[in-house]
Amino acid sequence: MARDAVIVAAVRTPLAKRNGGLSGVHPADLSALVLRGLAERTGLDPALVDDVVWGCVSQVGEQTFDIARTAVLSAGWPERVPGVTVDRQCGSSQQAVHFAAAGVIAGHYDIAVAGGVEVMSRVPMFSAITEGTSPLGELYAERFGSEFPNQGMGAEDVATMWHLSRSQLDEYSLHSHQRAAQAMDEGRFADEIVPVTTADGVVIAADEGVRRGGSTEAMARLKPAFKPDGMITAGNASQISDGAAALLVTTSERAGELGLTPIARVHSAVVLGDAPMPMLTAPIPATRKLLDRSGVSIHAIGAFEVNEAFASVPLAWLAETGADPKALNSNGGSIALGHPLGASGARLMTTLVHHMRHNGIRYGLQTMCEAGGQANATLLELM
Numbered sequence: 001m002a003r004d005a006v007i008v009a010a011v012r013t014p015l016a017k018r019n020g021g022l023s024g025v026h027p028a029d030l031s032a033l034v035l036r037g038l039a040e041r042t043g044l045d046p047a048l049v050d051d052v053v054w055g056c057v058s059q060v061g062e063q064t065f066d067i068a069r070t071a072v073l074s075a076g077w078p079e080r081v082p083g084v085t086v087d088r089q090c091g092s093s094q095q096a097v098h099f100a101a102a103g104v105i106a107g108h109y110d111i112a113v114a115g116g117v118e119v120m121s122r123v124p125m126f127s128a129i130t131e132g133t134s135p136l137g138e139l140y141a142e143r144f145g146s147e148f149p150n151q152g153m154g155a156e157d158v159a160t161m162w163h164l165s166r167s168q169l170d171e172y173s174l175h176s177h178q179r180a181a182q183a184m185d186e187g188r189f190a191d192e193i194v195p196v197t198t199a200d201g202v203v204i205a206a207d208e209g210v211r212r213g214g215s216t217e218a219m220a221r222l223k224p225a226f227k228p229d230g231m232i233t234a235g236n237a238s239q240i241s242d243g244a245a246a247l248l249v250t251t252s253e254r255a256g257e258l259g260l261t262p263i264a265r266v267h268s269a270v271v272l273g274d275a276p277m278p279m280l281t282a283p284i285p286a287t288r289k290l291l292d293r294s295g296v297s298i299h300a301i302g303a304f305e306v307n308e309a310f311a312s313v314p315l316a317w318l319a320e321t322g323a324d325p326k327a328l329n330s331n332g333g334s335i336a337l338g339h340p341l342g343a344s345g346a347r348l349m350t351t352l353v354h355h356m357r358h359n360g361i362r363y364g365l366q367t368m369c370e371a372g373g374q375a376n377a378t379l380l381e382l383m
């Protein structure tokens with residue numbers, strides 16, 4: 001039997017607002033909580049895990065020193081279980097799933113955990129860039145200029161390039177909140193959320209970023225966040241947040257031996273680069289590459305998770321791909337729920353597999369824009 005890679009379980013913490021309910025939790029501890037949650041939900045003996053592949057963007061301070069390994073040890077898992085930390089910027093933990101799946105298919109792993117974390121309250125975005133230094137050297141500057149690429153300006157450029165209006169961005173974002181609120185009210189996240197009990201005994205069980213009763217009028221009053229005459233605001237950008245997510249990846253054969261029921265198979269996985277500025281366009285060619293590789297038509301796909309880094313990103317993607325808008329981010333996205341950078345790839349995939357299972361959707365596609373102008377794209381098939 002040819003080796004495949006299947007997802008047998010997927011869990012996440014609630015996503016908390018910046019300085020909200022999870023801001024008192026160390027990122028290694030938050031990671032450990034989802035690892036424990038995964039083991040508890042599956043009954044899996046953690047000693048069987050061959051590797052933990054963990055996305056994290058700001059690998060500095062509390063998030064450095066290979067946080068994947070610290071998370072394993074903090075979870076109480078056996079010392080023999082290793083962990084490795086991955087940086088593909090906002091797609092880090094989607095990349096972690098790709099690495100885990102490839103390792104399982106290759107036979108390097110029988111069982112792997114893929115996931116990620118970011119506690120942006122404690123380790124702010126860009127905090128790995130130290131005063132007076134730049135990750136970009138002279139050769140980069142000769143090619144692309146010395147200005148540091150700014151994702152908000154990239155989102156502005158994407159809105160302009162695809163002729164998107166401020167009201168289109170705000171309307172899309174309002175829908176993200178409405179869809180997330182409906183998903184919460186209908187208990188659609190119940191199977192995926194591992195509640196977190198903080199040190200002072202407070203139980204955080206629900207996503208904090210979702211706004212109810214919003215309006216496009218209130219959103220229209222928000223000031224541009226990145227340039228004075230711009231369209232990108234706090235309302236149509238992803239929120240800065242805290243969270244962690246994890247998926248258990250193995251072969252269907254091993255899952256059967258362990259008595260675990262696979263949810264979805266990793267059908268195809270690609271990654272691709274596009275221009276480093278406007279930075280956020282790569283999900284479009286990555287989707288094309290994925291469709292070409294898989295031979296599956298966009299019209300056969302019933303669920304899409306396209307990360308809402310900014311509203312202009314999924315809207316440009318939609319305009320180019322012709323995907324069904326109703327199937328796009330139907331449980332809300334990072335605008336409503338939040339975008340804890342290193343956790344988001346695994347968070348989106350967790351929501352995607354549960355959504356596919358609940359609704360009997362055969363194919364689901366995920367893609368995310370990433371700093372540096374890259375994108376991962378994954379096609380899942382329900383089992």
Ligand SMILES: CC(C)(COP(=O)(O)OP(=O)(O)OC[C@H]1O[C@@H](n2cnc3c(N)ncnc32)[C@H](O)[C@@H]1OP(=O)(O)O)[C@@H](O)C(=O)NCCC(=O)NCCS
Pocket residue numbers: 090151152211214215218219222225233234235236237238239240309310339371
């Ligand atoms: C856009 C951004 C700069 C805004 O930051 P911020 O100003 O600190 O955002 P806040 O959450 O404090 O919101 C600002 C205001 O907008 C309001 N607001 C936010 N969303 C709103 C909505 N949907 N409706 C009405 N008001 C809203 C907030 O209530 C807040 O109001 P206040 O100032 O009266 O308290 C920040 O969210 C950001 O950088 N996002 C992108 C993160 C990122 O780049 N991730 C990587 C992707 S590539």
